[in-house]
Amino acid sequence: MSSSVLSDAFRTHPLNLNHKVVDLSSVEILPDSHAWTSEANKYSSSCGGDISRLESIPIINLKDENAMELIRLACTTWGVFQIVNHNVPKNLVDEVELAGEKLFSLPMDRKLMAERTPNGVSGYGMARISSFFSKSMWSEGFTIVGSPLEHAAKLWPHDYHNFCNTIEEYQKEMKNLASRLMGLILGSLGVTEDDVKWVEPKGELKERGAALQLNSYPPCPDPDKAMGMAAHTDSTILNILHQSNTSGLQVFRGDGIGWVTLQPHPGALIVVIGDLMHILSNGSYLNALHRAVVNQTQHRLSVVYLHGPPSSVKMGPLPQLVDSNHPPLYRPITWNEYLGIKAQYFDKALTTISLANGFMNADDDDSVK
Ligand SMILES: C=C1C[C@]23C[C@H]1CC[C@H]2[C@@]12CCC[C@@](C)(C(=O)O1)[C@H]2[C@@H]3C(=O)O
Numbered sequence: 499m500s501s502s503v504l505s506d507a508f509r510t511h512p513l514n515l516n517h518k519v520v521d522l523s524s525v526e527i528l529p530d531s532h533a534w535t536s537e538a539n540k541y542s543s544s545c546g547g548d549i550s551r552l553e554s555i556p557i558i559n560l561k562d563e564n565a566m567e568l569i570r571l572a573c574t575t576w577g578v579f580q581i582v583n584h585n586v587p588k589n590l591v592d593e594v595e596l597a598g599e600k601l602f603s604l605p606m607d608r609k610l611m612a613e614r615t616p617n618g619v620s621g622y623g624m625a626r627i628s629s630f631f632s633k634s635m636w637s638e639g640f641t642i643v644g645s646p647l648e649h650a651a652k653l654w655p656h657d658y659h660n661f662c663n664t665i666e667e668y669q670k671e672m673k674n675l676a677s678r679l680m681g682l683i684l685g686s687l688g689v690t691e692d693d694v695k696w697v698e699p700k701g702e703l704k705e706r707g708a709a710l711q712l713n714s715y716p717p718c719p720d721p722d723k724a725m726g727m728a729a730h731t732d733s734t735i736l737n738i739l740h741q742s743n744t745s746g747l748q749v750f751r752g753d754g755i756g757w758v759t760l761q762p763h764p765g766a767l768i769v770v771i772g773d774l775m776h777i778l779s780n781g782s783y784l785n786a787l788h789r790a791v792v793n794q795t796q797h798r799l800s801v802v803y804l805h806g807p808p809s810s811v812k813m814g815p816l817p818q819l820v821d822s823n824h825p826p827l828y829r830p831i832t833w834n835e836y837l838g839i840k841a842q843y844f845d846k847a848l849t850t851i852s853l854a855n856g857f858m859n860a861d862d863d864d865s866v867k
């Protein structure tokens with residue numbers, strides 16, 4: 499089952515439940531548990547609100563003959579881009595958004611019937627990364643791995659078919675789009691899909707890792723002090739994100755620009771480069787540091803397709819990108835192992851598999867060579 503890679507990783511790294519699930523729709527004053535200080539949110543003060551308006555995240559037309567080159571540019575400067583002309587039917591995106599709204603508007607006691615267990619991956623609950631922060635995020639989530647049936651039947655015992663059909667159709671559509679994007683991104687790195695056999699998994703590699711994450715951000719009484727989803731990078735190859743017609747997603751530019759808001763563009767989907775693509779590209783493609791902020795009046799929803807590798811594949815810098823001038827920056831690792839490391843070290847996860855220190859030391863120390 500494709501779910502095994504994900505559930506295995508978390509069975510050994512249960513979630514630390516230091517946050518209580520709160521029904522945010524009934525809260526009128528921001529509780530202390532949800533009030534983020536700049537200390538709790540270490541990247542918050544660095545955002546240059548005005549500067550960010552001068553920079554905007556690229557919107558790439560997938561039918562553009564220069565799409566590959568534009569993707570290369572977006573991946574080396576942003577680690578994120580929006581795509582249009584992606585062929586995902588608009589009505590399917592609308593339907594999946596409606597399905598998410600229907601789910602999150604259920605009463606809390608009903609949603610908790612499908613609650614994610616501490617060592618599980620699917621179901622309703624807070625984002626997994628919550629345990630790394632002392633404050634709670636102003637959001638709720640629902641994670642689907644493989645078939646949504648088991649959890650949907652707990653939410654709507656008599657009427658789960660529509661939800662399941664929509665989710666399954668969307669998963670299929672995202673799977674196809676993800677392989678198309680993989681072709682383009684690998685192409686932009688100068689590598690063909692034939693060079694990387696597991697990209698189109700066949701036979702025993704058929705079991706690819708993927709999940710669908712629904713995030714809900716209710717209106718917030720004090721949005722400046724709250725945090726919808728704390729800053730993180732995604733532990734995947736890439737994510738394909740749809741946001742409802744309300745901004746909230748921000749991407750961090752490390753080169754002094756700070757947090758940049760990604761404005762919703764009608765019909766566009768957002769591609770976020772994850773940690774594993776950063777590893778594959780030997781560090782040249784940025785794994786975007788991003789977060790979601792909230793607002794006072796509008797409910798915001800995001801639907802995120804998480805695209806990972808098959809469980810048995812060890813991923814390291816692509817051999818075509820490594821030579822004596824470009825030594826490998828990371829050691830090869832399976833997704834399962836990486837998720838375990840991430841669950842333990844969070845934003846230090848890549849550092850723990852980095853080979854760069856070793857190389858630097860070797861350069862510094864004449865006696866080594
Ligand atoms: C395969 C993944 C990737 C996970 C963990 C695991 C299952 C759930 C994913 C998310 C989904 C919500 C944001 C995030 C940051 C979170 O808290 O849970 C993601 C995280 C990651 O990208 O690291």
Ligand SMILES: O=C(O)CCC(=O)C(=O)O
Nearest residue numbers: 711713727747790800802
């Ligand atoms: O809601 C968003 O825009 C961000 C969600 C996100 O980063 C995630 O699910 O990984």
Ligand SMILES: [Fe+2]
Nearest residue numbers: 730731732788
């Ligand atoms: Fe993310």
